[in-house]
Amino acid sequence: MTTPQEDLLPPTRRALLHRIAVAQSEGRAPSLVAAVVRGGKTVWNGSRTSVDGHGPDENVQYRIGSITKTFTAVLVLRLRDEGVLDLGDPLEKHLPGTGAGEVTIADLLAHTGGLAAESPAPWWERTPGSLRPELADVLGEQPYRHPVGRRHHYSNPGYTLLGALVEELRAAPWEEVLRREVLEPLGLHRTSGRPQAPHAGGWAVHPWADVMMPEPVQDLGRMASAGQLWSTTGDLARFAAFLTQGDDRVLSAESVREMRAPAAPPEAADLTAGSGYGLGMQVVHHDGRMLVGHSGSLPGFLAGLLIGVENDVAAVVLSNCTSGPPVLSVAADLVRIVAEAEPRIPEPWRPATEVDQWALGLVGQWYWGTQGFGLRWAADGEVALEPLSGIGRRSRFRANGDGSWTGLDGYYAGELLRAVRRPDGSVSHLDLGSFVFTRQPYDEEAPVPGGVDPDGWRGIQ
Structure with missing residues (x-):
């Protein structure tokens, strides 16, 4: 029997409300609205506002800025999964004539294409997109700031190119494709x-006085795929659940896991801040916890979405001011509050329903040279290789259906693990990316590279 996900306890709910109340007050935000997701469903909504008798709910739209990029990345990964493109393809292969065709699609997703952070003046966030009708107007005469693929440099024009790529390959406007392929299947009707x-x-709050001024709302035109969207905490909570679990109608769990994995080398400043970037998703380390998601801002609005995958908790925070509450930090705190106050109750352990005799014959202790490792097989078909000392390389592996496994994480991610058998069918050793693992340290009956001294083990002589 599965343990049901219950509503949050009153002390937890009060702690969440207190956190957003402090954020709205100290951040001097006209309003702030938030939601928490656990176990794939929204378990808490909250808001604070400067207007008496009125509080925005989970159906009120705010502009979400660069969280739009994650939606665009989902569309690109869908094209990859359909075999329409490869992430290693140069942009020129599918969208010729941009002047930035040497960058790969993966470079654009991870902001490693070396492109400028912004489009040429005037400031694109506060001017009509009609001023930049063509990609050349977005990229400018000198689109590059760094060598392609050498460093992470956040680029709004890069995601404009990805939106244009989607339009080219789907033969339809970016927003139309997004609605048909992502928003409608996931039920995001308020995005x-x-x-x-x-x-x-959207409001600008004076930095030195408690007064406000409305911000203009601009249609971003060609740059829509980098930051155009409006959404609600209700919709973004559902989107966060999708980014955690996947949905085969849109993108598989394996593909959203790929989006969450770090894909760009962090800059020194990013290392200090504890942040990185995947494929359309930020990777944030906060209070010893790895979180994934995205922040967003446009004049008049701030947005943050973060997911603690290990804790199965996500948070969304939206506010309507140009600068003010640190919404991404607030979202991280909401995840922390729930994860610490009400840690997830694990599913009951159950034995396997089917026994993989091949894997069962390989479990136990193995040695890489003299270092001991344990190979464990789980009911879900994965195997895990872990150092017995707790120190060293460890990875999980997924079965390929042919007696081999492919590494999922750690040092051996993508590497092949296979058992090598002798002519009589007994297992000689494990081969992992050319490393030989034996049942005994430097087993003399296994093909240990460099051979084994024929005199064997001995003490000081």
């Missing part, structure tokens, strides 16, 4: 390219 009532207005 749109233009604001739909009820929606919050």
